Amino acid sequence: MNFQRLKPHFPWITLMILTSCVGVYDPNFLRPANLLALAGDIVPLFIMALGLTFAIFIGGIDLSAQSMANMITVVASVYLASLGVGVAVLCILVGALLGTVSGYVTTRLKVPSFITTLAVGGVCLSAAQWLSGNRAVNMDATQRDAVFGWMIGRTGIVPNELFIAAGLLAICLFVERRTVLGRALKAIGAGELAAAASGVRVARYKIAAFAISGGLAAVAGLLFAVKLSGGAPSIANGFLLPAIVAVLVGGTPLTGGVGGVLNTAIGTLIVAVIRASMLYYGIAATQQQMVFGVVLILAIALSIDRSKLRTVK
């Protein structure tokens, strides 16, 4: 067994080791109900990471995801009263549209995606502040329960969010493995020039990747708003770093082309376990981002294919 052949298996091995470490520390951690609740809690983050996977899979990045989710919590809270269930459609459209803008700027105006999405994120943040008057906005509880209550209940011991997550994962997995879009994104991530020389409409597919990323960030925001029964321009802050960690720890490197959404599912669970273990080891919530920062750097340093990079700036 050499290192290269073992590498694709690192994510789930890491997950197992981490889980058993915490389990040894406190056997209660391993109770199914506890594990399921833990998984349910992480679903909004997972959906955001799922979208990010598409942007990272093609070798780009979407830094607007967190601000997008923030903005959508506000949009969902403000328009639930007037649009009812239609607010979900509005949220996803807004997310996909802003993602399309990021993709368009990246591919046609040749602005690197990290700066494009950072800028679009700024737009989202400001839009959220303007729309909410920079305050927390609340959903009407009865209306929320009537329209979106099914999202946050429980079926037996399984949180309903997990069904949503599983459904989205299945759709994304199908897109990735079985559609022209998924194949094109893989080709772009692994060898963009060869894809272009084969007549693949590279720009179009890249824009689609950013649109998916934006759309799923919006779904994450919507679910978050429903869970908290309201929204605020900074309510999802602290999501971006763990979401990127989830994608990278899962095994989709920043250079793109390998990995995928299934990897992100495992990566998100790793993040969930790390987060939970910090509670067990008594690390304060204010210190969590420090841990994720360190984990992110380690994940990138370990996963990156250095032969693909000539210079790093």
Place this chain on the structure above:
Amino acid sequence: MYELKSVDKKFPGVHALKSVDFHVNRGEIVGLVGENGAGKSTLMKVIYGAYQPDAGTIMIGGKAVRFAGPRQAMEQGIGMVFQEQSLIANLTIMENIFLGYEAQFQRWGVINWIAMAAAARKQLAKVKLDIDPATITSRLSFAQRQLVELAKVLALEERIDGDLVILLDEPTSVLSKDEVTLLFKLVRELTSRASFIFVSHRMDEVLDLSDRIYVMKDGAVVDVVTREAARIGTIQQKMVGRSVDKQYYREQRQKPFDPGRVLVEFDKVSLPGRVRDISLRLHAGEVLCLVGTEGAGRESILRATFGMLTPVAGTVTIKGKSSVGLNQPRAVARGVGYVPRERKVEGIVAGMTVYENMTLSQMGRYSSGGVLRVGQERALARDWIARLSIKAHSEFADCGNLSGGNQQKVVLAKWRSGGSDIMLLDHPTRGLDIGAKEDVYEMIRDMSDDGVGVVLVADTLEEAIGLSHTIIAVKDGQIRKQFDSTPGHKPSLVELLQYMI
């Protein structure tokens, strides 16, 4: 004074230098000629320290030396004037000249610009360039930058004790005639300060400038001629002269093409850069070879046919339709296939399987409503793996792990299976071993039989002559001569060379 003794260098699959003996005397100008792939670049890299030889010795002034890198070679007096100029465009001339050697002007970490400018002026005087050393390099003309580069190398003179050897790699390729004359005059004068090794594709220039000429072929020095004994014709024959086997290029399979079916037509096309006034026709079943030196414009013509370059004048017609607004996806849709020179970068996607690579250009044909029919894709791949005897364990093999020849077969299968009938082949046999080359030749003949028009930029001239129906010689962006190349009437190497260089 500078000497290489039976130097050997091997790369995976290539014996790049075969026991090369080479020496330069004090104040001498030595020419180095050979075809692409003959080993000139490798030899130069060994000389200026970028490569370390696997065997043999490097001697300077009778002492054996070993360089770990170009900087160490420089400290022993070996300087290199690069073809792709190595000056940093946003620095001033003097900063470039003393790049990496600023310490001499430094005090407490601060550079004394006045001292540096004075020193730079002294270096510029050696190359007779009267210009303010504080000028930003990007504002210089190409010829001026070449001189600055030369001055930078000459600055070694003050830094080291021994003699100076300066390599000039294709220094004239973008200079005008007057500039070349000036450069040569300067180089001759500078032989009082240094010896030169001069590498060029232009035979007349090499003969004009060099005292002695080394001729390389297939990694070995095949001849050393003195200025007096040098004749262009004999040198050219030595450069390329290996026995050409008609069997090897499948000449017996060459059949006349169909002159009634024009697939691609260029009418007085000019392209960005210096390609001007190109008119040509590609017919069904024809193999059209473009010959010329590196940068003569062959690749630009291929890329324009594939929609990667837009003509600035003239019209390109593909199968009777104008190519205005042509881009790569549209070119593919019209049946154009492109086999790029950089196989690993533009040809295959490493990390994707054989079947994924084969259908990459034709996913629309293997999907319905955006959902791929993977079963059909795999069947296609299995079919072509068998037809071209591609050595892959299955259609699931990662293309990145295949050998070069098999990767090339995957690229060809990608286009052929999609029914492309205009094939653009850019150095399709580069880096392949002989068996794989023959497979490619066989495939080119198969394509002709199927009525495919092929535009070929060949790896060697023999290959171009052996495979082609028609040869077009390109020089400095213009067509110099078109040759008919039917079996029995094929042009000779020397005939082609005189229109190329």
